[in-house]
Structure formats: C-alpha cells, structure tokens
Amino acid sequence: MAAHPTIGVFDSGFGGLTVLRELLPRVPGAHYLYLGDTARLPYGSKSQTTIARYAVESARFLVERGAQHLVIACNTASALALHEIREAVDVPVTGVIEPAVYEAQYRHPKADVLVLATSATVQSHAYRTHCAAHGLHATEKACPLLVPLVEEGWIDHPVTHDVLRIYLREALATCSPEAVLLGCTHYPLIAPAIEAALRELGSQAEVIDSALATAIAIERTVWLSDAALSGQASFECFVTDSVEKFERLGSRFLGRPVGGVQLVVLGG
C-alpha cells in the first residue's frame, strides 16, 4: 500500500459526495477517485440483479484507474451488491451500512434504532440484518420523497418539514428509538430538519449519519499509513452522464466547488 493511497468512492449519483466530504479532512493524505454512475441512477428503484451488475462495473472501473481501497458510498449498492463487488475486485471494500451500525452499537448498545432509507434499502432489510447481528433492534422506514426534496434544494423548507413530520410520526407510532440512522447519503443535508422533527414529536433519539460513520471507519482502518492521515487531499470525479449537472449539483453535496469532472462510458 502506498504511503499516499488512492481511494475510490462510488455512488450512483451525487449522494456519495457527502461521504467524500467527510473523508477529505479525515484522511487528507489520500488521492480520491469519485465515480457517480449518473446515467443509470437512481439504483434505489431497481432490482438486485441490475444493481449488482451496475455496481460491479463501477467498482472495476475505479480499480482499473488505480483505486487501492473502495468505499461504496451508496446505501442501495452496499445493501444489495457488496458481496458481488467484493468477489469482483481484489482490493478492500467498505460499504456505508456496517460503519453506521457499528457507530450505533458503540453509542447505544442493545438499543432500539430507527433507520430512514430509500424503498430499495428498506426492502433489502440490510440494516435490520446488520443491526440484529450486533444486538440492535431496527425499525426500517422508507422515505421515498426525501431524495427528490434534497435534489430540489428544499433543505430548510416548510414542505420538507411537513414530509418529515409525516414519515417520522408514522415511524414513531411503531417504535421508541434511542438512535435514528440516516440510511441514505442524501439525508445528511437535511439532518438538522430531521433532528428538529424528532424533537417536535417528543423523541430525544440521536441522529447517526452513515456518511460520517463511514469516513470515521476509513480513518481508523489499520492499513492507512501515517502519511495518509496528513497532507493535502486531492480528488478527481468521473460520471456516466451530464458533467454540467454533476458540477452544478455536486457542490451542494461536497460543500466545495466540483470541477474538472470527466465523462466515462460504462456498460449501458
């Protein structure tokens, strides 16, 4: 492993940039390759077979470009294709689900947790399975409108607050969680609104962000040299569809300008 490793970060679109955003200051000695498979997004509404095929093609692309570690910064692909990706490439692969569950277990052992996610992630029950394996009891709630609301830019907007109240009221009718896991990489952008809605509904649950938990997990990974933990991080972005749109929307997720994005062709 090079002193300054190359880390590949993959998502179906923009959301994974919230993971890259947390990685840049925590593992600044690395070079990052970010791939957004934007021509085929969203993965969340597709079948396991299709998602696995797309994710494996994407993972192979990043390894061919020199990635020595892969971060699957996409809850859907982490839920439905992590096994297939690990079979297909010869480098360590970290998804976003395990780190979030570890973090929840560390802070709230044996607790009840609520997982907010897309329909596909909920239907996979990947969070429930991982939680059960770590002594946590998870209730999973599909929130299909949150991604479109974030992409519309309605971050602190009355409609977003209304939708969150509706989803969370439905969820809290069936559980009393100590922690709420954000099981989608778009959700960190509305974490304050989620916390506000929880408090309004009388819940003191702690919000755990899977993007942040994943970056912390990578930071702690033993293979990282000291050199990887200091330096000036650099990154390149690749997309399978409109460069212009990625540069425009991406900065909202990354919290800094996204430029020099390169268009690539994968599979379909």
Place this chain on the structure above:
Amino acid sequence: MAAHPTIGVFDSGFGGLTVLRELLPRVPGAHYLYLGDTARLPYGSKSQTTIARYAVESARFLVERGAQHLVIACNTASALALHEIREAVDVPVTGVIEPAVYEAQYRHPKADVLVLATSATVQSHAYRTHCAAHGLHATEKACPLLVPLVEEGWIDHPVTHDVLRIYLREALATCSPEAVLLGCTHYPLIAPAIEAALRELGSQAEVIDSALATAIAIERTVWLSDAALSGQASFECFVTDSVEKFERLGSRFLGRPVGGVQLVVLGG
C-alpha cells in the same frame, strides 16, 4: 397495414401507461406492445445523447416485436429523441408533445399557455418551440417533485396540494395562461389537484392532458382502418427491470390490473 394493427407504446417507466389507458377504449381493435425501460429510468435527469441512445434501442425492440406504429409515451424522449427515433425505425412515430400542442391550439388559438413538466423537458424547450410554431406563447415550469409524489401514491394529499400551490403560484406570477398543458405522463393522475390549485389561485385556465391528446391523435390518424376502431383491445407489457414492481405500480397508472409482464434486456 393490418386491419388490426400492432401499436408499440414506449416510456421509460410507468407514466406511459396513462397514454395506453386512453388508447385502449379509443382504438380497441389494436394489439398493444408496451415497453417500460425501467432499468434505466428516469430519463428526465439524463443528457440528450444518453436519452437518444436508450430511446432508439427501445424503439427498435418494439419494431422487432412487430409494432407497426410507435407512440413515444414519454415527454422526455419525445422532447429530446423523436428525430433520432424516426431516423432509426421504418414505421410512423407519434410523440406526446405535438398532440398536446395541437389540442391547445385548437381550443385556445393564439393563447398564452403554461406547460408543467420535468426539468429535462423544460430545459429542452420542446414545448415552447412547438407552441411558437403554432402561434401559442408558452411559459414552461419545471415541477421535479410531482413524479415522486405520484409514485408515493400521494394523489389527493395535503403535501401534494401544498407543492402544487407553490409551483403554480411561482408560475402564475409570470403569466396568465388560458390553458395548462400537463407535459409529463405522470401528471394525469393528479389532474384534479392541479385544477383545484389553479382555481384556488384565481386562474380559470383549462387543463389539457397530453396523454389524452395523444390517444385522440392516434384515433384520428387516417391509416387506422375501421377494424382498428372496434374490437377487444389486447396488450402485452415488457420491462427492463423488476416485473413485480411494474405489475404493482402499473395498475395505478393503467386503471386496471397489469399482469404477465415480461422481462427483457436492452443495451446496458
């Protein structure tokens, strides 16, 4: 042309079923082949090059299966790929934009019209261009949250009414339309809510549904024999992703059960 023609209907997903729904009673002597390219939906967020490639592959599939006329029941593909589809296949091709504009012009000549559509359709300015060619002045308004709200099933829901009021108030601040064109095949499901929001905001504009306008245009097409206009319509559905999801959600759009859906593989 056979007395009982085979008509191919294509959309990126479910929305085109609102066009099929209007076609079945109007041209009942036909056999319909419906293709939803669900593995690659939504087209609305993708680039023109990618949309044209996907749409041409889909059109070719339907012609190879025997379609003698193609209905591009997808506003995005009609806006961005109709020319490429017509170049690629040897049968008549009808999109959804021209029929809606004809209908608006027929009912409200030289009028101001408001077009509600996805971001991609608005950015293409296909409606504005067609309207201008027919003496209509169009204001185009992107409504990216309406498709997710319809797919969530929030058809007659307070949040949907709120979102419609927000979008329509923004649009009506810049124009006083005599007609409102539904430039997305998901929108017919919330046509009553759109009409209610218009009235609430003081507009008497008539709502024109492009799905219905397209079915009427096909019904009037001279190549249809008398035989095509009577009989018991039959249809087959093909999708590129989850059959189960298409059968479950599709019935909401078609207004009747959708069964026997076949999975096919196209390009990517």
